[in-house]
Amino acid sequence: MSGELWERLRAVEHRVRLALDARADPDRDDPYRGLYLTEEMVRRVLESPSASWSAEPGEVAEPGARLARLAADFGLDAWDVEFLLIALAPELDARFERLYGYLNDDVTRRRATPGMVLELCGMPTAGAGRFRFAPEAPLVAGGLLEVQEPERPLLTRTLRVPDRVVAHLLGGDEPDPAVRGLARVVDEPVAEPAELVKRLATGLDAGIGAVHLRGAAGAEQQAVDALAVSGRAALVLDAAALDAEAEPPVAELVREARLRRAGLVFGPLESSSRPESARLLRRLLDESERIPLLLHGSGGWDPAWARQAPLSLTSPEPDRAALWHRALAEAGAGEVDVEPLSAYRLGADQVRRAASVATRLARFEGRPLDADHLRAGVRAQNGAGLERLARRITPGVSWEDLVLPERTTRALAELSVRARHRDRVLGDWRMRPGGGRGRGVVALFAGESGTGKTMSAEVVAADLGMELYVVDLSTVVDKYVGETEKNLERIFTEAAGVNGVLLFDEADAIFGKRSQVKDAHDRYANVESAYLLQRMESFDGIAVLTTNLRANLDEAFTRRLDVIADFPVPGAEQRRALWDRTLGAELPRADDLDLDRCAERFELAGGSIRACAVTAAYLAAEAGRPVTTADLLTAIRQEYAKLGRLALDAEFE
Numbered sequence: 001m002s003g004e005l006w007e008r009l010r011a012v013e014h015r016v017r018l019a020l021d022a023r024a025d026p027d028r029d030d031p032y033r034g035l036y037l038t039e040e041m042v043r044r045v046l047e048s049p050s051a052s053w054s055a056e057p058g059e060v061a062e063p064g065a066r067l068a069r070l071a072a073d074f075g076l077d078a079w080d081v082e083f084l085l086i087a088l089a090p091e092l093d094a095r096f097e098r099l100y101g102y103l104n105d106d107v108t109r110r111r112a113t114p115g116m117v118l119e120l121c122g123m124p125t126a127g128a129g130r131f132r133f134a135p136e137a138p139l140v141a142g143g144l145l146e147v148q149e150p151e152r153p154l155l156t157r158t159l160r161v162p163d164r165v166v167a168h169l170l171g172g173d174e175p176d177p178a179v180r181g182l183a184r185v186v187d188e189p190v191a192e193p194a195e196l197v198k199r200l201a202t203g204l205d206a207g208i209g210a211v212h213l214r215g216a217a218g219a220e221q222q223a224v225d226a227l228a229v230s231g232r233a234a235l236v237l238d239a240a241a242l243d244a245e246a247e248p249p250v251a252e253l254v255r256e257a258r259l260r261r262a263g264l265v266f267g268p269l270e271s272s273s274r275p276e277s278a279r280l281l282r283r284l285l286d287e288s289e290r291i292p293l294l295l296h297g298s299g300g301w302d303p304a305w306a307r308q309a310p311l312s313l314t315s316p317e318p319d320r321a322a323l324w325h326r327a328l329a330e331a332g333a334g335e336v337d338v339e340p341l342s343a344y345r346l347g348a349d350q351v352r353r354a355a356s357v358a359t360r361l362a363r364f365e366g367r368p369l370d371a372d373h374l375r376a377g378v379r380a381q382n383g384a385g386l387e388r389l390a391r392r393i394t395p396g397v398s399w400e401d402l403v404l405p406e407r408t409t410r411a412l413a414e415l416s417v418r419a420r421h422r423d424r425v426l427g428d429w430r431m432r433p434g435g436g437r438g439r440g441v442v443a444l445f446a447g448e449s450g451t452g453k454t455m456s457a458e459v460v461a462a463d464l465g466m467e468l469y470v471v472d473l474s475t476v477v478d479k480y481v482g483e484t485e486k487n488l489e490r491i492f493t494e495a496a497g498v499n500g501v502l503l504f505d506e507a508d509a510i511f512g513k514r515s516q517v518k519d520a521h522d523r524y525a526n527v528e529s530a531y532l533l534q535r536m537e538s539f540d541g542i543a544v545l546t547t548n549l550r551a552n553l554d555e556a557f558t559r560r561l562d563v564i565a566d567f568p569v570p571g572a573e574q575r576r577a578l579w580d581r582t583l584g585a586e587l588p589r590a591d592d593l594d595l596d597r598c599a600e601r602f603e604l605a606g607g608s609i610r611a612c613a614v615t616a617a618y619l620a621a622e623a624g625r626p627v628t629t630a631d632l633l634t635a636i637r638q639e640y641a642k643l644g645r646l647a648l649d650a651e652f653e
Contacts, residue, residue, distance in 0.1 A: 576596060
């Protein structure tokens, strides 16, 4: 049995027959009427069977239900549907091209025109029917019918049904090529929706209009889940990709969502940086009366973005373990322990991309997916913005490489624990409520130069599976008033979106004590310190400050620190271990090498010991023999000269 659409197209064919009968003129003698088409030729076309709907049952699509749904979703009345079918006929049956060419009295114009459509439907060309082709009419405004050639009179303009609409009526669900790469379709059920998701779904069903979810990590996924609970799919737009488009295809995106009975999810808003982004937002908000629109971002809504303000809600922190499980399942990975991933602050889309990178890396290496693959996937999500302001270091050391007192090691372990469980303690258990305080972890490493502060920060970053970003003070400090604060704000903003450890080396240069105001320089220096105090309170990342002189830091900074680790000059036993570690296992050693003597006699920090070991290795390489005690003593004497220390001959005997 043929479908409803085919029956309706037969009715269109009948209308063409009636029009042909009305035009029949046995006395006309113009042999070029319709170029080479004659009435007899057209009648033969009508008598020929249609290959489009003459197939056996089951060989063609049955799009009648889609046609009815299309009319309901786009607000089409019976005449709108009739107009659409007349314009659709040449897309489905090539015979109509010849028929329409004859009716247009121009064989080159093989599509329907408004004048021809009105004639077929028995409507006057100067009546109300012509306004159904206006830009604000449902057919045209909904993107179901294109009225082309605006330079021509309305009645002779070409009507075209877009390919995506034709495919939809025939059962096709592939997205429009214009929106590929700019959006993805999510249509998945939600097992256990959160309370906010349930309330939001109820509000969408009640027609609350556009909604803005404020949340850095899980807002997008909550928007998708709310649409799923309300029985809708989600068309998730890529804000950065749309921002790069000169002319974003908003009409095609909206039509795609309406064809799928989906809602639009757009964000994060802060990734849209161009002035045209506000215009894009306004266009999306204008469509929110037709389809659900859910916006998300880490900041608040700016009323200057659009005339129409959405309903703004605060999105709670997501269940990151659930995000990882869902993303790994989508990537085809098996069960993986996601507990080590709790330290990473990633959004749903970032988690999805990280899981994809991790699974592909595991396939490339030919081994099961593990925590190292997942950490590599997370690092791949770090943007390059912070690299312009800080030097990125991929950690290459571990806890075994550290030689520190037990008290210092415990402080470093505490820093790692705080970073790993801050969401649970500060978020779920609300141990830092109110006051605009962030969920950052800030530590201070204090000790003399070369005692291992920077290396310890690298070890903590390695333990967390993150990268270390060393802030370059030359990109921060500026002689002009207010510029240093602006540079620091850029660093903190970029660091908030990166899963890494931020290291301020020689931090007392910018985190120094406030002083008594004696002139304008003092006042602005105090303003800079006050700004840093406030900014550290709201910081959401992991930061390490290092200083050689702890007393130089403002006491107010000390109160805001989560961990303070002191790095004393190593004792003889620790120096012996440092000598052995820095020389390594690959460097050949002479039998007379006396590391105990070097550790006992020379009070050097770890950095100096490392420098001496490298110098001794060069001396041994030049001599073509294993490193000897004499090489070490020569290297130590040179290090003493660099440090400005007195080298007594008795020490070097």
